[in-house]
Amino acid sequence: MGNKMRYSNALMQRALLLTSLLLISNLSSAKSHPSYLSEKYCGDVVEQFVGSGMRSLDKYINHNFNPEYTGGIRNTIQFLEQRLDWLSECDDYLTDTTKNSVFHSKDDTQKIFSAIRELAKELQHVRSGVEYRDESGNNNPAPFIQRRYETLAQLVDRHHTRILMKKQFQ
Numbered sequence: 001m002g003n004k005m006r007y008s009n010a011l012m013q014r015a016l017l018l019t020s021l022l023l024i025s026n027l028s029s030a031k032s033h034p035s036y037l038s039e040k041y042c043g044d045v046v047e048q049f050v051g052s053g054m055r056s057l058d059k060y061i062n063h064n065f066n067p068e069y070t071g072g073i074r075n076t077i078q079f080l081e082q083r084l085d086w087l088s089e090c091d092d093y094l095t096d097t098t099k100n101s102v103f104h105s106k107d108d109t110q111k112i113f114s115a116i117r118e119l120a121k122e123l124q125h126v127r128s129g130v131e132y133r134d135e136s137g138n139n140n141p142a143p144f145i146q147r148r149y150e151t152l153a154q155l156v157d158r159h160h161t162r163i164l165m166k167k168q169f170q
Contacts, residue, residue: 033093042090046102049083050160054153061149067141073127080120084113103159112159115152122148 060076067073091102091109101109122145126132132141 031092031096033096034089037090037093039094039098042094042102045086045090049087050156050163053079053083054156057149058153061145065142065145067126067139070127073123077120077123077127080116080123084116084120087116088113104162108155108159112152112155115148115155119145119148119152 057076057079060072064072087102091113094100094102095106103109103112122141126141126145130141131139132144134140134143
């Protein structure tokens with residue numbers, strides 16, 4: 001009886017050890033997200049960016065952009081980077097929890113993220129003194145910045161149209 005009991009205890013210990021290792025490995029490989037993230041929060045972040053965020057960006061790029069005022073450029077770059085961080089965090093969360101993307105599809109989301117990065121990068125070039133010569137030889141980065149903004153605006157507008165159509169048919 002003694003050997004049988006020791007064998008049974010050893011088998012039980014191995015089973016518990018294996019179970020513990022499996023639980024630990026599953027916990028360590030699972031992504032954890034901040035507790036403030038939810039579908040509603042992420043929806044609000046997207047709505048803010050698509051609505052007031054894009055209106056503010058449009059006003060700055062098309063009416064107030066001046067390459068001589070690097071403070072405004074810096075603030076706009078920070079705005080874009082912050083929104084990209086928030087949207088990326090929400091996209092990770094939604095991908096993990098609902099298998100959806102923050103924008104219409106994974107492809108649309110990546111295109112919008114890329115357009116945000118490209119606009120921020122172009123603004124950073126202007127801020128660091130890269131010159132954009134026009135036909136007259138003058139430094140005029142505005143058309144280049146506006147083209148980057150228009151790319152972003154078209155992608156965001158396409159997303160917004162899809163959302164409105166989806167709401168219409170619900």
